[in-house]
Amino acid sequence: MRRTGNWLAHTVLILGALLFVLPIWLAFCAATLDPAAIDRGELSLIPRLGHLGSFWGVLAHGGPGVPPVWRMLVVSFGMALAIAVGKIVISILSAFAVVFFRFPLRRAAFWAIFVTLMLPVEVRIIPTYAVMGDLHMIDTFPGLAVPLIASATATLLFRQTFAAIPDELVEAARMDGAGPLRFLKDILIPVSAANLAALFVILFVYGWNQYLWPLVVATSPSLDTIVIGIVKMIGIDTSTEWNKVMATAVIALIPPVVVVVSMQRWFVRGLTEGEK
Amino acid sequence: MATLVIEKLSKNFGPIEVLRDIDLELASGEMLVIVGASGCGKSTLLRLVAGLEEPTRGRIILDGRDVTPLDPSVRDIAMVFQNYALYPHMSVFDNMAYGLRIRGLAKPEIQRRVQEAATLLGLEPLLARKPRQLSGGQRQRVAMGRAIVREPKLFLFDEPLSNLDAKLRVSMRAEIRRLQRRLGVTSLYVTHDQVEAMTLGDRLLVMHRGVPVQLATPMEVFDRPADAYVAGFIGTPAMNLLDATLTAGGTAARLAGGALLPFADGRRPGEEGKNIIVGIRPEHVRIEAGGMPLAIDLVEPLGSETVLLGRLADETMLSVKVHGAWAGGERTEIVIPSASLHVFEGKSGLRLDPAR
Numbered sequence: 001m002r003r004t005g006n007w008l009a010h011t012v013l014i015l016g017a018l019l020f021v022l023p024i025w026l027a028f029c030a031a032t033l034d035p036a037a038i039d040r041g042e043l044s045l046i047p048r049l050g051h052l053g054s055f056w057g058v059l060a061h062g063g064p065g066v067p068p069v070w071r072m073l074v075v076s077f078g079m080a081l082a083i084a085v086g087k088i089v090i091s092i093l094s095a096f097a098v099v100f101f102r103f104p105l106r107r108a109a110f111w112a113i114f115v116t117l118m119l120p121v122e123v124r125i126i127p128t129y130a131v132m133g134d135l136h137m138i139d140t141f142p143g144l145a146v147p148l149i150a151s152a153t154a155t156l157l158f159r160q161t162f163a164a165i166p167d168e169l170v171e172a173a174r175m176d177g178a179g180p181l182r183f184l185k186d187i188l189i190p191v192s193a194a195n196l197a198a199l200f201v202i203l204f205v206y207g208w209n210q211y212l213w214p215l216v217v218a219t220s221p222s223l224d225t226i227v228i229g230i231v232k233m234i235g236i237d238t239s240t241e242w243n244k245v246m247a248t249a250v251i252a253l254i255p256p257v258v259v260v261v262s263m264q265r266w267f268v269r270g271l272t273e274g275e276k
Numbered sequence: 277m278a279t280l281v282i283e284k285l286s287k288n289f290g291p292i293e294v295l296r297d298i299d300l301e302l303a304s305g306e307m308l309v310i311v312g313a314s315g316c317g318k319s320t321l322l323r324l325v326a327g328l329e330e331p332t333r334g335r336i337i338l339d340g341r342d343v344t345p346l347d348p349s350v351r352d353i354a355m356v357f358q359n360y361a362l363y364p365h366m367s368v369f370d371n372m373a374y375g376l377r378i379r380g381l382a383k384p385e386i387q388r389r390v391q392e393a394a395t396l397l398g399l400e401p402l403l404a405r406k407p408r409q410l411s412g413g414q415r416q417r418v419a420m421g422r423a424i425v426r427e428p429k430l431f432l433f434d435e436p437l438s439n440l441d442a443k444l445r446v447s448m449r450a451e452i453r454r455l456q457r458r459l460g461v462t463s464l465y466v467t468h469d470q471v472e473a474m475t476l477g478d479r480l481l482v483m484h485r486g487v488p489v490q491l492a493t494p495m496e497v498f499d500r501p502a503d504a505y506v507a508g509f510i511g512t513p514a515m516n517l518l519d520a521t522l523t524a525g526g527t528a529a530r531l532a533g534g535a536l537l538p539f540a541d542g543r544r545p546g547e548e549g550k551n552i553i554v555g556i557r558p559e560h561v562r563i564e565a566g567g568m569p570l571a572i573d574l575v576e577p578l579g580s581e582t583v584l585l586g587r588l589a590d591e592t593m594l595s596v597k598v599h600g601a602w603a604g605g606e607r608t609e610i611v612i613p614s615a616s617l618h619v620f621e622g623k624s625g626l627r628l629d630p631a632r
Contacts, residue, residue, distance in 0.1 A: 177349035
């Protein structure tokens with residue numbers, strides 16, 4: 001009985017994994033094919049290992065109308081990192097204020113943060129663009145990241161984490177003579193390291209996948225993110241070199257995967273070691 | 277070594293008065309145990325002394341210095357919390373050293389103090405471990421170590437043993453007492469456990485509803501409880517408290533059931549028929565043929581002794597503690613010796629001593 005259950009579970013898991021891996025494998029294979037072959041719809045599940053050069057080609061030289069892929073990777077990485085770090089810094093500070101300090105309009109402040117959950121970038125894109133214009137940040141790197149940094153989600157998450165910290169721990173730190181900033185640095189951040197790592201991964205991937213805002217705010221090719229680049233490579237009038245598009249798409253996958261895999265070790269350990 | 281003086285200390289949470297006019301004086305090196313049921317304000321009193329709460333009125337004077345307006349960190353007070361409150365991400369060493377580092381002590385001095393405390397508490401092999409790798413008793417020791425290394429003028433203990441299992445609690449209790457004697461640090465210890473209170477304190481402060489009811493040595497509290505509440509709170513099983521009236525001349529109590537209990541130590545003031553409460557500890561009730569009939573509802577064997585829970589003829593509950601096992605049946609006869617009687621006023625519950 002138990003054995004059959006195990007087999008069943010494994011079959012489902014393997015099928016699920018295949019289902020998710022298949023499109024990526026297909027993209028990988030397509031990257032090694034002739035552009036013409038893809039246009040004819042002759043997709044193959046067997047890569048032509050002799051033609052892996054297309055990866056190197058896009059990485060170093062880019063494609064029609066876009067800068068080299070390595071440049072776009074740098075822009076994307078910078079943007080995702082700035083968004084993730086920025087969001088974490090701001091939301092730790094705001095959650096710290098909301099949870100541990102009694103100040104006038106504390107509730108109002110919290111609800112104001114909460115309401116922004118209902119106003120994602122897509123909804124406020126025109127006013128945000130106007131504000132960025134007034135700040136002369138259109139078509140600049142800060143312009144890419146800053147409007148995406150304000151974050152209610154992360155603040156709410158940290159608020160929950162901080163609220164779960166026992167009062168006695170806070171009081172023990174007070175008796176030990178730790179001031180607010182010291183408490184934040186020495187106790188609060190290390191204690192919530194697990195949540196911090198998990199949140200970083202989620203926010204990095206969120207930043208990496210941004211499309212609409214970079215499309216609107218940045219026009220110069222030097223600020224093209226990898227996501228924008230892929231779309232630009234799919235020509236509307238000209239014929240599309242699909243093998244290059246696929247190669248770029250596969251390369252674009254790698255950094256977020258690396259971040260997830262390397263941080264996973266951290267936050268899994270953090271979660272299992274975490275003790276309240 | 278320092279004295280602690282508390283003057284007219286009061287605390288309100290909004291309209292609710294939690295503590296009223298607490299006056300207290302601790303000699304240098306004394307261990308005072310504050311005991312009471314939950315919600316009596318004992319923890320609030322401790323937190324006021326620690327500086328974690330601000331008093332509504334009153335002053336706290338430590339070693340001659342008024343610390344009432346001071347921040348907890350500069351009061352020179354260390355506190356041991358109920359659930360240890362260790363920093364989960366720091367090693368045992370760092371947990372103890374953290375407060376010293378913040379105070380800017382030199383590294384060798386920190387090393388020396390932590391090492392000394394670790395030796396004293398038997399924590400040396402555990403210094404590199406994280407709190408989660410320790411047992412409850414070890415965590416409690418680390419929490420005490422963290423207080424000791426500070427070399428404070430005053431220790432505060434907030435129910436430090438209530439999270440431990442019964443056996444460990446007994447051994448840690450003895451350890452705390454030895455340690456406190458040895459270090460000679462003035463201490464305030466809060467607990468709801470009356471056995472802990474009796475065994476640990478040089479003196480006890482029994483609190484009830486935000487008001488101190490009795491401040492005395494443990495044996496005095498046990499022998500001469502200041503009121504019916506203290507009488508029922510200190511001692512296990514609890515003292516029997518029976519409703520009665522005063523007889524003419526104040527020479528005896530008449531129980532609700534009609535039985536007459538003469539006072540051995542003298543007449544109580546008051547007119548005939550005045551409502552009083554007579555208290556008798558279960559271990560003082562004697563099983564004796566020819567006494568009052570007692571119907572036994574429940575027999576609780578405790579090993580060396582047995583507690584009988586029964587009813588007098590008028591359905592008044594009465595518990596009796598006898599030595600050894602109980603071989604008697606469901607009915608017996610008891611005598612309440614007048615020498616062991618405690619007499620309290622019916623209305624106020626205050627102890628009623630013989631008129632001089």
